Amino acid sequence: MSGSWGRNIRLSIYGESHGAAVGIILDGVKPGIELDMDFIERQMERRAPGRDSISTSRREQDKVQILSGIKDGVTTGTPINCMIRNQDTRSADYSKQKIIFRPSHSDHTGYVKYRGFNDHRGGGHFSGRITAGLVFAGAFAMQILLQESIVIGSHILKLQKTNEKGFLDCKLTPEMLKELGSMEIPVIDKENVKKIEDEIMLAKSKEDSVGGIVETAVMGIEPGIGDPFFHSVESVLSGLLFAIPAVKAVEFGKGFQFADYEGSQINDEPYMCEDDIKYRSNNNGGVLGGITNGMPLVFKVGVKPTASIGKTQNSVDMEKREDVEFRITGRHDPCIAKRIIPVIESVTALALLDMIMEGKKWD
Numbered sequence: 283m284s285g286s287w288g289r290n291i292r293l294s295i296y297g298e299s300h301g302a303a304v305g306i307i308l309d310g311v312k313p314g315i316e317l318d319m320d321f322i323e324r325q326m327e328r329r330a331p332g333r334d335s336i337s338t339s340r341r342e343q344d345k346v347q348i349l350s351g352i353k354d355g356v357t358t359g360t361p362i363n364c365m366i367r368n369q370d371t372r373s374a375d376y377s378k379q380k381i382i383f384r385p386s387h388s389d390h391t392g393y394v395k396y397r398g399f400n401d402h403r404g405g406g407h408f409s410g411r412i413t414a415g416l417v418f419a420g421a422f423a424m425q426i427l428l429q430e431s432i433v434i435g436s437h438i439l440k441l442q443k444t445n446e447k448g449f450l451d452c453k454l455t456p457e458m459l460k461e462l463g464s465m466e467i468p469v470i471d472k473e474n475v476k477k478i479e480d481e482i483m484l485a486k487s488k489e490d491s492v493g494g495i496v497e498t499a500v501m502g503i504e505p506g507i508g509d510p511f512f513h514s515v516e517s518v519l520s521g522l523l524f525a526i527p528a529v530k531a532v533e534f535g536k537g538f539q540f541a542d543y544e545g546s547q548i549n550d551e552p553y554m555c556e557d558d559i560k561y562r563s564n565n566n567g568g569v570l571g572g573i574t575n576g577m578p579l580v581f582k583v584g585v586k587p588t589a590s591i592g593k594t595q596n597s598v599d600m601e602k603r604e605d606v607e608f609r610i611t612g613r614h615d616p617c618i619a620k621r622i623i624p625v626i627e628s629v630t631a632l633a634l635l636d637m638i639m640e641g642k643k644w645d
């Protein structure tokens with residue numbers, strides 16, 4: 283089933299938004315790795331709900347409980363089960379969603395797929411809450427990658443009228459990516475923090491929501507990671523990125539902009555840098571033939587406006603089998619672009635770790 287992923291590290295994700303807990307089982311990790319719990323907690327905190335006025339007011343501690351696979355803070359090599367309990371649930375808010383489907387949410391498709399047995403409360407297994415386990419596993423993967431000097435960072439490239447310059451137009455450094463990781467609202471131009479907050483607060487005041495584009499870069503990756511065709515870096519990574527709820531687009535390097543150029547204007551030309559090969563530009567976002575070329579991996583993720591909004595909308599009533607107007611109650615994120623960033627970085631780390639492990643099979 284779709285709840286499992288991975289060739290070398292294997293993930294099994296579980297839980298429902300208003301069930302007892304959410305979590306992840308992470309298998310294939312070698313013994314003897316010391317967990318950096320401070321880093322993991324910081325990543326969990328970045329994703330957690332209820333931390334500010336621009337996110338949902340559902341307040342969860344998001345404390346991880348490790349049930350297996352770690353002893354005295356060190357991996358044992360057996361499956362790691364990380365559980366995060368749900369505490370602040372208000373299931374009554376969702377009583378209508380079983381029969382009246384939220385527009386742009388998964389209530390209809392979940393109902394059809396699971397023959398009406400799906401747990402609809404808070405979006406059930408489709409909820410953004412399920413990504414908490416991914417962030418635990420991803421933070422752990424990031425920690426391992428960091429030991430190989432691989433650094434991941436992201437910023438909000440676009441949100442309504444607020445735009446930033448992209449990573450391909452900046453002089454990227456690992457320090458810059460690390461600094462972005464420490465910011466509440468990660469942006470290159472600090473003046474955009476307030477603008478983004480204002481845009482989200484405006485949407486919230488209108489009981490509406492907004493989407494955004496997140497851009498992510500990875501520095502320090504060796505050339506030669508990934509495979510052609512089905513396990514290309516783009517295929518593996520976008521497979522995981524599209525697993526994140528609310529992600530509707532992924533673009534590598536110049537992506538759709540390639541249509542505006544001629545090859546002579548956009549080709550990434552290699553040159554000799556001492557004994558290494560480097561590239562004069564990075565329009566392909568660090569991947570050629572599905573394999574990393576040693577340049578930073580750069581991609582964008584399109585996040586849709588949160589489906590659950592307070593405004594009156596049109597839908598269908600499954601019981602009466604008729605069209606209805608209705609309003610959604612409950613607590614929701616007016617914008618997901620901020621909370622989704624640690625999730626994007628987590629799946630990036632997991633995809634890369636899995637591909638790096640695959641590459642090591644030849645050693």
Ligand SMILES: Cc1cc2nc3c(=O)[nH]c(=O)nc-3n(C[C@H](O)[C@H](O)[C@H](O)COP(=O)(O)O)c2cc1C
Nearest residue numbers: 387388408409410527528529588589590614615621
């Ligand atoms: C961290 C995070 C938080 C989310 N919070 C909400 C929310 O409060 N309300 C909502 O309608 N959707 C929220 N979503 C998105 C929905 O889960 C998602 O739109 C829904 O399952 C339908 O899937 P799709 O948008 O990928 O098609 C969130 C997603 C993430 C990653």
